[in-house]
């Protein structure tokens with residue numbers, strides 16, 4: 001069986017460093033907001049060439065905390081792509097605001113900038129710009145639009161650690177960005193973890209307050225915040241893994257290049273725009289009768305996945321009548337996408353077997 005993903009392979013590769021890191025934290029006696037967390041915040045901000053990184057419990061919290069820090073809540077609207085992971089819409093609801101969905105564009109699965117105008121009104125406060133699958137969305141167009149309409153832009157870079165748009169890393173382009181370090185992400189912890197990144201000093205301090213009970217110092221509370229923090233253990237693991245991120249991303253890209261060169265053209269392959277660097281969080285192909293292909297691959301011992309099987313306005317918490325007509329590109333994507341294994345530790349032999357099976361099928 002070729003698994004869709006296997007986290008154990010990576011652990012084995014860097015086991016010594018990870019085990020040493022966890023032993024040091026465990027014997028050090030500080031488990032929250034200590035040396036490892038501060039070191040990771042500095043290193044990750046430096047990696048992205050951003051001014052501030054504030055760690056928190058997970059990527060979904062990160063979105064919620066930024067929206068709160070911006071004062072977004074009841075009566076406000078936030079633009080969210082119709083096709084993304086559920087967190088983006090969830091976090092908007094959690095702060096009491098309303099997610100307003102916009103259809104995506106077909107090439108890179110980001111918000112279609114041409115479809116923004118009809119969804120914006122005086123209640124609109126922000127756009128959540130998701131860089132899906134490891135490729136930058138059309139962030140320049142979104143930023144231009146936001147400037148013109150006085151909106152804030154939050155980049156969701158949870159799937160795009162190390163991806164580039166022009167000469168900048170994603171996560172350094174909007175008013176703020178969020179990252180998730182969920183274990184399967186390009187930079188993954190060994191549990192839940194997340195971060196907020198921004199150049200805005202005021203926002204950074206507010207975010208830090210909200211994520212830690214509104215305390216600028218212990219037992220001094222200046223606002224009602226919440227508890228969303230990264231553990232020392234997770235930060236220690238991430239400090240080890242950040243050193244390997246470029247290498248892991250290169251391995252993903254090598255698998256993707258091999259697929260791009262060798263898969264037949266009956267299936268639609270992922271595109272990379274001229275000035276972007278794709279980090280292939282997912283390698284997503286498009287085919288008619290996707291479910292048949294998925295089943296065929298399964299019968300031939302190849303694991304695949306569907307990210308995602310439905311546009312958000314087709315799901316129970318965000319349901320809208322006539323969602324298929326209103327979001328045709330998102331709907332078509334959800335019906336035709338299939339993610340192939342592209343994790344860094346996939347062997348070349350496995351990638352060859354996958355190509356052979358797929359080409360046999362076509």
Ligand SMILES: *Cc1c(COP(=O)(O)O)cnc(C)c1O
Nearest residue numbers: 058059060085087158159180182
């Ligand atoms: C994983 C993910 C998140 C949420 O991150 P968690 O750490 O799982 O809460 C948000 N947005 C996107 C696009 C993601 O892929």
